[in-house]
Amino acid sequence: MAETLLEIDGVETCYGLSQVLFGLSLKVQSGEMVALMGRNGMGKTTTIRSIMGMTGARAGTIRFAGEQVRSLPSYKIAKLGIGLVPEGRQIFPNLTVYENLVAASGNRQGASDPWTIEKIHALFPRLAERGNNMGVTLSGGEQQMLAIGRALMTNPKLLILDEATEGLAPLIREEIWNCLSMLKGRGQSVLVIDKNVANLSRIADRHYIIERGRTVWTGTSEQLIAEPDLQHRYLGI
Numbered sequence: 605m606a607e608t609l610l611e612i613d614g615v616e617t618c619y620g621l622s623q624v625l626f627g628l629s630l631k632v633q634s635g636e637m638v639a640l641m642g643r644n645g646m647g648k649t650t651t652i653r654s655i656m657g658m659t660g661a662r663a664g665t666i667r668f669a670g671e672q673v674r675s676l677p678s679y680k681i682a683k684l685g686i687g688l689v690p691e692g693r694q695i696f697p698n699l700t701v702y703e704n705l706v707a708a709s710g711n712r713q714g715a716s717d718p719w720t721i722e723k724i725h726a727l728f729p730r731l732a733e734r735g736n737n738m739g740v741t742l743s744g745g746e747q748q749m750l751a752i753g754r755a756l757m758t759n760p761k762l763l764i765l766d767e768a769t770e771g772l773a774p775l776i777r778e779e780i781w782n783c784l785s786m787l788k789g790r791g792q793s794v795l796v797i798d799k800n801v802a803n804l805s806r807i808a809d810r811h812y813i814i815e816r817g818r819t820v821w822t823g824t825s826e827q828l829i830a831e832p833d834l835q836h837r838y839l840g841i
């Protein structure tokens with residue numbers, strides 16, 4: 605049986621007095637690609653912030669690679685092997701593309717086939733062309749590729765992408781979906797948040813739909829495709 609990499613159960617998270625997650629649960633097995641879906645404001649990014657310890661959960665368990673991480677600081681959680689491609693990309697604007705990638709390089713001993721700058725360049729040739737450009741000068745698509753490359757350079761056990769195709773031109777989106785397919789083929793465990801159900805159901809193994817901070821549905825891609833009502837009800841499609 606596959607090993608459970610991430611397991612969150614009964615997570616409750618608040619911003620000040622406003623509670624956003626009400627007992628959220630989800631699991632990612634090693635090698636799995638899992639999608640987290642839900643309409644705007646339902647708590648997807650807050651789920652990621654809770655996993656990463658950026659907004660502490662006040663209740664529930666969050667286990668990653670066998671360790672309880674709920675009260676750990678973010679840098680320790682990241683070091684356990686989570687690479688985050690955050691909503692809004694958040695690349696270092698005053699570092700070059702090359703420096704953004706090198707700055708993130710880590711866990712090289714622990715990885716069987718570690719990521720290198722050359723492999724990132726093969727994945728996204730644009731980043732090689734732009735190597736000496738400052739982060740701030742990149743287009744949205746280039747920033748997104750850099751954010752993915754940077755997360756991969758940490759050789760993460762789990763890669764988390766929060767809206768990595770948002771606001772991008774169709775060709776660039778396609779490039780990012782192709783990159784996800786390739787990562788899946790490589791056995792990379794991924795938790796992906798996106799609004800494109802068609803692409804997600806083509807590529808992800810399992811899905812969670814959340815509504816107002818609760819898991820309301822979970823199932824495989826076949827099950828998701830077989831229930832168009834579900835998509836209408838919870839995703840507004």
Ligand SMILES: Nc1ncnc2c1ncn2[C@@H]1O[C@H](COP(=O)(O)OP(=O)(O)OP(=O)(O)O)[C@@H](O)[C@H]1O
Nearest residue numbers: 619622624642643644645646647648649650651691
């Ligand atoms: N820093 C914050 N302080 C207070 N409330 C917040 C904060 N961040 C998010 N919220 C609120 O928490 C709720 C969930 O937000 P969250 O960003 O997790 O949603 P989401 O599912 O990621 O939405 P989207 O699809 O728009 O990215 C929303 O009502 C939002 O307004």
Ligand SMILES: [Mg+2]
Nearest residue numbers: 648649650691
């Ligand atoms: Mg969000």
